[in-house]
Amino acid sequence: MPPQYAYQRVADDMTRRIKSGEFPPGARLPSRSELCAEYEVSSFVADRVFLILKMNGLTESLPGAGVYVKESDQ
Numbered sequence: 001m002p003p004q005y006a007y008q009r010v011a012d013d014m015t016r017r018i019k020s021g022e023f024p025p026g027a028r029l030p031s032r033s034e035l036c037a038e039y040e041v042s043s044f045v046a047d048r049v050f051l052i053l054k055m056n057g058l059t060e061s062l063p064g065a066g067v068y069v070k071e072s073d074q
Contacts, residue, residue, distance in 0.1 A: 008052075
């Protein structure tokens with residue numbers, strides 16, 4: 001198995017945490033700097049993680065307020 005990129009490893013873990021209910025719908029995710037500190041990654045990696053989560057339909061960004069877990073469409 002090829003090595004995983006840091007952004008994919010963090011995105012996979014954040015996806016798991018969202019789906020497990022650790023971050024329920026409407027919850028604010030850690031900020032970019034908090035994500036960088038928690039996972040020991042660069043801000044570029046953190047930005048990519050937030051992009052992946054958004055592209056997968058898990059989050060939404062509110063300018064100036066942060067990134068939140070999207071409410072369920074069901």
